Amino acid sequence: ETGVTQTPRHLVMGMTNKKSLKCEQHLGHNAMYWYKQSAKKPLELMFVYNFKEQTENNSVPSRFSPECPNSSHLFLHLHTLQPEDSALYLCASSRGTSGYQETQYFGPGTRLLVL
């Protein structure tokens, strides 16, 4: 699926580093999402943006800071992460956030390892 792209695909960082994940969607969608996927756990919704406005912050620690400059781009800024933050971070987009518009399409993900 090339409709949603994510960079980098792999990231190794120390606990004192600052890094950013980037997501871009080419589907003309209005809603974008960040998810965390860890082993043995369901997909965890982190943030939702609809028309550039944040509509969901699922009690995510402040060391994760999202940014959505427009409907096509979404960033996740990372700082002072913990080893337990190591996971696959997935970006998704959808046309909208209700009814038939809420079908989500995922990017390839960023595999993050925090040392």
Next chain:
Amino acid sequence: QKEVEQNSGPLSVPEGAIASLNCTYSDRGSQSFFWYRQYSGKSPELIMSIYSNGDKEDGRFTAQLNKASQYVSLLIRDSQPSDSATYLCAVNSNAGNNRKLIWGLGTSLAVNP
């Protein structure tokens, strides 16, 4: 706490057989239901969505929804080794102030040649 339950498996079927994957959910107000396939090391990809009670067919895949019993299932006919993956069920739910998708843990399917 809104939940989506799936049998984690692994579910093992021979090539050419029908694979049946099941999902139950707790929110009676849920209206949208999705099946995604996730290969190891890859991201989820949409297989089907279903919104009304009954069956919805797309090629070898059939989704079945029963809102009264709060379950949704996915049937894969003529299973192929390439169908071996984890299948995720997602259900929309009113959680807090917003509607959002609640995800199951996924069922691992192995199709044996």
